[in-house]
Amino acid sequence: MEKKNESKDYKVFIIDDVKYKTTLTQKFEKRVPYKFPNDSLIYSFIPGTIVKIFVTEGEIVKEGGRLLTLEAMKMKNNITVPFDGKILKIHVVEGQTIPKKFLMVEMELMAEIPETIKQKGSIDEVE
Amino acid sequence: MSLKRKTLELLRRREQAQQGGGEKAIEKQQKMGKMTARERILALLDKESFHEYDLFVEHDSREFDMADKVFHGDGVIIGTGTIFGAPICIFAQDFTVAGGSLGFMHARKITKIMDHALKLRVPLIGINDSGGARIQEGVNSLAGYGEIFYRNTLNSGVIPQISVILGPCAGGAVYSPALTDFVFVVDGISKMFITGPEVIKTVLGEEISMEDLGGARVHSEITGNAHFFANSEMECFEQIKKLVTFIPWNNSRKALAFKPKEPKSIYNIEKIVPGDPKLPYDVRNVIRAIVDDSDFFEIQEHWAQNVVIGFARINGDTTGFVCNQPIYLAGVLDVDSSDKAARFIRFCDSFNIPIVTLVDLPGYLPGVDQEHAGVIRHGAKLLYAYSEATVPKVTLIIRKAYGGGYIAMGSRHLRADFVFAWPGAEIAVMGPEGAANIIFRKEIMEAEDSDKMRKQKVKEYKEKFANPYVAAAKGYIDSVIEPKETRKLLVHAIEVSKEKSSSIPKKKHGIPPF
Numbered sequence: 001m002e003k004k005n006e007s008k009d010y011k012v013f014i015i016d017d018v019k020y021k022t023t024l025t026q027k028f029e030k031r032v033p034y035k036f037p038n039d040s041l042i043y044s045f046i047p048g049t050i051v052k053i054f055v056t057e058g059e060i061v062k063e064g065g066r067l068l069t070l071e072a073m074k075m076k077n078n079i080t081v082p083f084d085g086k087i088l089k090i091h092v093v094e095g096q097t098i099p100k101k102f103l104m105v106e107m108e109l110m111a112e113i114p115e116t117i118k119q120k121g122s123i124d125e126v127e
Numbered sequence: 128m129s130l131k132r133k134t135l136e137l138l139r140r141r142e143q144a145q146q147g148g149g150e151k152a153i154e155k156q157q158k159m160g161k162m163t164a165r166e167r168i169l170a171l172l173d174k175e176s177f178h179e180y181d182l183f184v185e186h187d188s189r190e191f192d193m194a195d196k197v198f199h200g201d202g203v204i205i206g207t208g209t210i211f212g213a214p215i216c217i218f219a220q221d222f223t224v225a226g227g228s229l230g231f232m233h234a235r236k237i238t239k240i241m242d243h244a245l246k247l248r249v250p251l252i253g254i255n256d257s258g259g260a261r262i263q264e265g266v267n268s269l270a271g272y273g274e275i276f277y278r279n280t281l282n283s284g285v286i287p288q289i290s291v292i293l294g295p296c297a298g299g300a301v302y303s304p305a306l307t308d309f310v311f312v313v314d315g316i317s318k319m320f321i322t323g324p325e326v327i328k329t330v331l332g333e334e335i336s337m338e339d340l341g342g343a344r345v346h347s348e349i350t351g352n353a354h355f356f357a358n359s360e361m362e363c364f365e366q367i368k369k370l371v372t373f374i375p376w377n378n379s380r381k382a383l384a385f386k387p388k389e390p391k392s393i394y395n396i397e398k399i400v401p402g403d404p405k406l407p408y409d410v411r412n413v414i415r416a417i418v419d420d421s422d423f424f425e426i427q428e429h430w431a432q433n434v435v436i437g438f439a440r441i442n443g444d445t446t447g448f449v450c451n452q453p454i455y456l457a458g459v460l461d462v463d464s465s466d467k468a469a470r471f472i473r474f475c476d477s478f479n480i481p482i483v484t485l486v487d488l489p490g491y492l493p494g495v496d497q498e499h500a501g502v503i504r505h506g507a508k509l510l511y512a513y514s515e516a517t518v519p520k521v522t523l524i525i526r527k528a529y530g531g532g533y534i535a536m537g538s539r540h541l542r543a544d545f546v547f548a549w550p551g552a553e554i555a556v557m558g559p560e561g562a563a564n565i566i567f568r569k570e571i572m573e574a575e576d577s578d579k580m581r582k583q584k585v586k587e588y589k590e591k592f593a594n595p596y597v598a599a600a601k602g603y604i605d606s607v608i609e610p611k612e613t614r615k616l617l618v619h620a621i622e623v624s625k626e627k628s629s630s631i632p633k634k635k636h637g638i639p640p641f
Binding site (some may be wrong): 010018019021023025032073103 | 205463496564
């Protein structure tokens with residue numbers, strides 16, 4: 001394996017306010033910075049295929065209803081609506097294969113939704 | 128038939144069986160840049176030392192069209208031999224015979240030589256080059272793997288077990304190497320994974336090449352599954368031979384002592400380490416300045432480089448080194464480096480190899496990824512391994528030893544037998560800057576020139592605590608030494624620890640934070 005020339009370009013690395021000169025490991029440089037979770041953005045938790053989408057953009061939906069079905073590892077995963085609100089944008093189409101942590105749907109939280117809005121389908125429903 | 132004719136018949140049968148998968152298959156193996164199983168064994172072992180067993184073993188599978196198929200030796204070669212005179216049990220899967228696939232008899236040959244190794248109390252070397260389970264043999268093939276894993280586990284800590292990955296090693300098969308002590312890989316040849324690229328693509332839609340998924344570099348740099356990386360099979364065999372010289376045959380022996388040699392004069396111990404604890408240096412050069420012939424045999428060189436582990440000799444005796452490496456991440460401890468060091472310490476402890484720890488670290492690596500990756504659980508392994516080890520433990524604090532890192536790196540509190548420190552050692556809860564910012568927060572904030580005040584307080588703290596004498600006053604450090612005395616003292620410490628007898632409470636086994 002090729003040897004990197006470690007003697008050059010040291011980086012500054014701070015631990016407890018002390019600035020050390022050192023080199024960084026590949027793994028450290030490639031680490032994914034932490035992002036504050038945003039519940040309004042719905043990401044895929046596993047890579048897979050979008051089999052069915054139950055909502056449309058602009059639609060007002062009730063918590064617990066069906067949002068979409070993500071098929072992965074031969075399992076159809078029902079993704080449900082996390083809170084009462086409005087679908088702002090849908091970033092996937094039916095039949096699309098997506099990786100893990102892919103932004104699928106953007107929602108907006110609504111404090112109150114019309115009483116006429118009911119949960120969409122039941123997650124126990126069998127297709 | 129006369130005995131002479133019977134002997135000729137034996138030679139004919141032997142020749143036939145030794146051709147493995149035949150010319151075409153051998154040619155294919157060579158085209159892949161690989162040696163055959165037999166060539167590998169002969170290249171690795173001492174000349175004319177190899178003796179083969181179970182050459183005439185055949186499979187007895189009747190399912191599908193297996194009854195008509197002849198697999199010479201059932202795709203694996205087993206036997207005994209020597210490396211620099213040290214007895215070795217060895218098996219090598221023969222990819223030219225049915226792709227080295229593991230069937231019932233194939234597995235039985237492997238388990239036979241594993242049982243031999245345990246009974247004879249000699250190291251076991253396994254050369255893996257196999258397409259995986261022999262599907263035609265169904266559950267019998269899976270049973271074979273299970274029997275191998277079970278023996279790997281029983282052998283663990285009794286005899287050294289070495290795995291050499293010289294071809295594919297996929298699916299369940301990878302767990303045999305994973306259970307052994309040292310895994311050797313060769314660039315472009317070794318491939319290890321649980322599920323291959325095809326399956327990953329079908330199930331998850333992710334595309335990746337075999338090399339990027341589980342090639343030699345991946346396991347040497349990213350996963351840490353491999354311990355030694357080589358560019359060619361011959362280089363790999365040289366590494367194995369060298370390793371064998373450092374380790375004992377079994378857990379009731381010590382590694383063979385070599386003739387003591389002084390370190391090479393180009394490694395001047397007084398010039399390697401900068402006085403400023405913020406500046407880096409390569410700790411391997413400090414090792415080289417201490418050990419016989421400056422010969423340091425590093426393990427897992429390309430993974431978790433912020434800790435350095437490996438073997439060297441001190442006054443002729445094999446010694447395991449565990450050292451913080453300031454040129455990588457300032458030498459911090461993190462998930463991977465704790466894992467790496469802890470496992471190595473357990474190997475040394477199992478096989479009566481004294482441990483020398485060189486300390487120079489600012490603490491643990493901060494970060495969400497570290498905390499979420501379980502740095503608590505993984506870091507605990509290091510404390511466990513040091514505390515549990517009863518072999519001689521000698522610790523040298525070169526410069527910084529801050530906070531939890533000080534405790535973890537073979538401190539007196541985890542029962543180091545000897546703790547030495549160089550005059551520049553700083554043993555404290557944290558670095559002077561951080562400590563001053565906390566202790567003198569009020570003074571610094573209220574000062575007219577807070578920067579000036581901070582500098583002054585840092586200086587104050589440094590003078591008070593950034594030295595080895597506070598710890599020495601409590602006896603946590605046995606001796607503050609001149610850098611140039613280091614080798615002499617380590618030689619002495621190991622010399623006087625030879626008959627060390629120490630034990631942990633009787634128990635079935637502990638529960639390390641795996």
